[in-house]
Amino acid sequence: MIIPIKIESSDSKEYNIHIENLQNIEFDTKVAIVTNTTVSKLHLDRALKSIKAPHIEVIEVPDGEEYKNIETVLTILDRLFKAKFDRKSTLVALGGGVIGDMTGFTASMYQRGVEFVQMPTTLLSQVDASVGGKTGVNNSYGKNLIGSFYQPKAVYIDPDFLKTLPAREFAAGVAEVVKMAVMFDIDFYNFLKEVDFSNRDDIVKVIAKSVKLKADVVNQDEKESGIRAVLNYGHTFGHVVENLTNYREFLHGEAVSIGIVMANELAVKLNLLTKEDAEDIKILLKKANLPITFKIENIEDFYEHFFLDKKSANGSIAFILPNGEIGSNIIKRDIPKDLVIDALNCFKA
Ligand SMILES: NC(=O)c1ccc[n+]([C@@H]2O[C@H](COP(=O)([O-])OP(=O)(O)OC[C@H]3O[C@@H](n4cnc5c(N)ncnc54)[C@H](O)[C@@H]3O)[C@@H](O)[C@H]2O)c1
Ligand SMILES: [Zn+2]
CATH class of the missing domain: 3.40.50.1970 (Rossmann fold)
Structure with a gap:
């Protein structure tokens, strides 16, 4: 192909x-x-x-x-x-x-x-x-x-x-696949719920669909001045998790999995995602042997870490979230701090 x-x-x-x-x-x-x-x-x-x-x-x-x-x-x-x-x-x-x-x-x-x-x-x-x-x-x-x-x-x-490829590395790749499905394609998302990763044809379908979705984004916005930023869904939170654990505890994809769960918590608070859909995504990630929990020791410190990311260097954090349903997306800037803290509190140690 x-x-x-x-x-x-x-x-x-x-x-x-x-x-x-x-x-x-x-x-x-x-x-x-x-x-x-x-x-x-x-x-x-x-x-x-x-x-x-x-x-x-x-x-x-x-x-x-x-x-x-x-x-x-x-x-x-x-x-x-x-x-x-x-x-x-x-x-x-x-x-x-x-x-x-x-x-x-x-x-x-x-x-x-x-x-x-x-x-x-x-x-x-x-x-x-x-x-x-x-x-x-x-x-x-x-x-x-x-x-x-x-x-x-x-x-x-x-x-x-x-x-x-070791199983853990494979799962880390699945996190990026789930990211693309949730942001862009409900049919693909539903396919992932049924997928059999021991079946070569299924793996090929997953790779091909993911590549197509990413290619489509890159074709429109090579240098990330707009839609390419949507690929950072789960990453705004995930990067902080990686950083706080000194890049030792989680593979990148594992941190993204946790980041997706955190972003969804925020989306639920903003009425951009139903609790049921957030739960459904969690189940999908868990089924792929990805971590879905993280204990935040210090909420304020976690929030401050958003500003270390090069993508929020100008002071406003871009949160990439589902937009009302699985398969659509929105980039939200200027979400009030207390709402974000509210979402983070769900992960308090
Ligand atoms: N350019 C981009 O758009 C983009 C997007 C996402 C991630 N990245 C970068 O990609 C890197 C992560 O990539 P990764 O997850 O592939 O990590 P990696 O390249 O470190 O590979 C993971 C591990 O698997 C081993 N490995 C590779 N292929 C194997 C195989 N077939 N069988 C057994 N072992 C194998 C590697 O030696 C390594 O130990 C990060 O540095 C990240 O910044 C770049
Ligand atoms: Zn990534």
């Missing part, structure tokens, strides 16, 4: 997202496969079998979000220079969102930009991170604060990569 991306901006970009088992992919340029030590053991051979290129360099970096930084990018750049890669070269990101974000960012800089291709291997990166062209790394001031918008030349999503 091929899903086309067509970004309507001044320098319009078009490319395809392929969802199928890896086929032969031919390059007429030198190729560097950027991957990590975990993924390379599991899937490098398969990637190498499908890639045909005049020269292939494999660049392995350590595994972990803590290595998603400028130092690792510098080592990748160094390897490219050593291997005499020129401006007509292609980087292939083989791994999860960490590898995808870092490789895309490196590609956007190397000799002012070389082509890159995404080969996402986690559910989260297949349904979310590999689509849309956000690239970047973390630094001591926060996550993804250094980066660029840089679209790949193509995305190759092979659902079979997921066979080796």
